Amino acid sequence: APATITRDLRAEFPGLTTAEGQPWHYLDTAATAQKPRAVIDAMARALGEDYATVHRGVYARSAEMTLAYEAARRRIARFLGGLEEEVVFTRGATEAINLVAQTWGRTNLKAGDRILLSQLEHHSNIVPWQMIAAEVGAHIDVCPLTDDHCIDLDAAEAMLTERHKLVALAHVSNVTGSVLDAKRAAALAHKVGAKLLLDGCQSAPHMGVNVSALDCDFYVFSAHKLYGPTGIGALWARAELLDAMPPWQGGGAMIDRVTFEATTYAPAPQRFEAGTPAITEAIAFAAAADYVDAIGRDQIHAHEAALVTRLRRELGAMNDVTLFGPADSAGIVSFAIDDIHPHDLGTILDEANVAIRAGHHCAQPLMDYLGVPATARASFGLYSTEADIDAFIAGVARTRRIFGKA
């Protein structure tokens, strides 16, 4: 088994302390991760003494900032095992999926074509496809789940046809933590001539990711879930796909030559980055990738897996608890307690400085499938500890007493 994390990382995260100086038991890292000092400092330097625009200045500071911005792109490419010309900086995963839908989708999908999604997708991997499908007359098929709430690839295999042009799936579910067998999904998609898009929002922070080993065609994720800043994320796309995709948003920096008669466009990835980009965020994004890789993604995975195992064991021993998702979920545990609404649980836990998520997690079709309006969700990050679970379990016991269930 790979070594797990032994260093106490909590002190490196100012966000993990309450205003009163108490430890904050933050179990909502799947929504957004707290930031280490290294990332905050990198962002502050980029906004301060290093600050200038990119791609235009004739002065040294701007030339240096351009180098730093392009180095950040190389860093994210290396983080994913891709090439720098295959990485487009976007506002986040949501914008990356919309970009693929509006450019690749608009040129490659036509009436009668089909898109395969799954029952557990985040709204951001459903709605952009509904929008383009409605425009071009394509159809969406929904792959069902197995008994332990993983995407059922046997069912996907039976559903896929030559009419399918795209398969778009969560690499890891933000609700159940279930991990997709991405290589098999890629093989199934490619067998019928479809492309595979992986929503990597919850896989990039929790495990090693290599796009060539996964054999996907598109991979998207957000920096803020990887201990980086909000407002930036990345689209990785195979070079030959990205090169053939028309631009989406028009403006500065994405052009080759503009005249009122005809405008020509820059090559990828610049063609997809209209306007002044998120310069400081890109630099902090790269700092986050450095931070994660210095700890080690296998170590992070092993650390979180041990926490998941303990939490599932303790919750599973309570006879009024329903656990969702598989035993080997990646850093995420969704559950329900009979007769206690997740929002009430979340509110009472908050009084004890324990933060969990309660709601539909932007996955309403999954809630419908599970037959619940909401779930409670505890999710871990590289800084999570046994003490976080202790505080959580104590808070659950207190909630039960308040509801007269103890």
Ligand code: PMP
């Ligand atoms: N997909 C998944 C699986 C997610 O967890 C999230 C964030 N909750 C998103 C997509 C959307 O990411 P963002 O809001 O950062 O664009």
